[in-house]
Amino acid sequence: MAVKNPSIYLKMKVLGAIDIAPGRTRDQRVRSVAEMTFLDEEGNQYRFTWRTIQTWYYRYKNYGITGMDASPRADKGKPRKITPEEVLEAINQALPHFRQKEPDKNKNHTWPPNKTAIYRFCIEKGLLQANQIARNTFSRMVEKYELLKPDPSESNKRRLAFSMQYANQLWQADTMFGPHIGGKQTKLIAFIDDASRVLCHGEFFLEENTDTMIRALRSAFYKRGLPEQLLVDNGSIYCSQEITLICARVGCILRHTAVRDASAKGKIERFFR
Structure with a gap:
């Protein structure tokens, strides 16, 4: 089955088979892998030519996993040292400290506290590192992803209980x-x-x-x-x-x-x- 844009998962699965494929040289092992069938995330079967596998191998060897895709980087224009998920986790750890100082948020208090105060607290407590994220970057990330804004959909979001049937499925x-x-x-x-x-x-x-x-x-x-x-x-x-x-x-x-x-x-x- 032909596929235009194989996922990184599928490509790495193919490259991982090179080390255990039969053959004395890498070229022989690549040709052996070309005879194998691989399953993607959805269970579809695929086979790839030895030229395609060889191209993936050299891209990975020279440029790493980000070079496996010919398209532009997905994280272009985004901070690469720290993710919004990590910033949000640090903010969630810091907010209880400000709630203790301002127990009544309705009496002449600003809530949530300003971004600079949160950033300084995160740095002081080691929740974030100054060499990972600057104050201006922190402020831009908070505004862009609305990390201090309550998520109105979270309280109304319907969560359906689910569980895998057998151990080690997930x-x-x-x-x-x-x-x-x-x-x-x-x-x-x-x-x-x-x-x-x-x-x-x-x-x-x-x-x-x-x-x-x-x-x-x-x-x-x-x-x-x-x-x-x-x-x-x-x-x-x-x-x-x-x-x-x-x-x-x-x-x-x-x-x-x-x-x-x-x-x-x-x-x-x-x-x-």
Whole structure:
């Protein structure tokens, strides 16, 4: 079956097969992969010519996963050091502090507090790093994505309960701020199984980056096996090239929720409470 624009998931799945395909040289292994059939996210079967696979291989080798697509970057014009999801998470951690100082929001108080005050609090408490996001960038992001505006659809949005039938069909993953240790904010990375509600793995780290995410994901795989799907938000560690490649190689579909839709991962959010 021909496909005009294969997904990154499908391309990485094809490239992941090169390492285990029969053949002494890479060219022989690429030709062997061209004889294989691959399934996309929807279960459709595809085969690709060895020239196409070779082109993908060289693009990935020279430009990384962002070079796999000939179209312009999807994040053009957007900040690449920090995502709106991470900024929103920091804001949600900071707002209770201002609510305690201003218990009566109806008496000559400005609510929500101004963006500069929130930004300074986030920097002081280590919720954000000044080298990741400047104050002006923070203000622009808050205005563009309306991060301080209550979401009127959230209270009226109808959430239908759903659950997978079997264990390991779907995992949910997320990060939560933990206690301060030695003056540093810890982060909890956790995975929960959708069907059984079993905590596959949870671990505190002093740093939230790709390396710690890989360590946590590896531990979850060793404990509970491989899930068919992994549901995460749009945080930078969940959108990284390494995690996308790992999921593609093990045959796990990596799914992302919409921005500001934490309820989509209701089970892991409930666990964090």
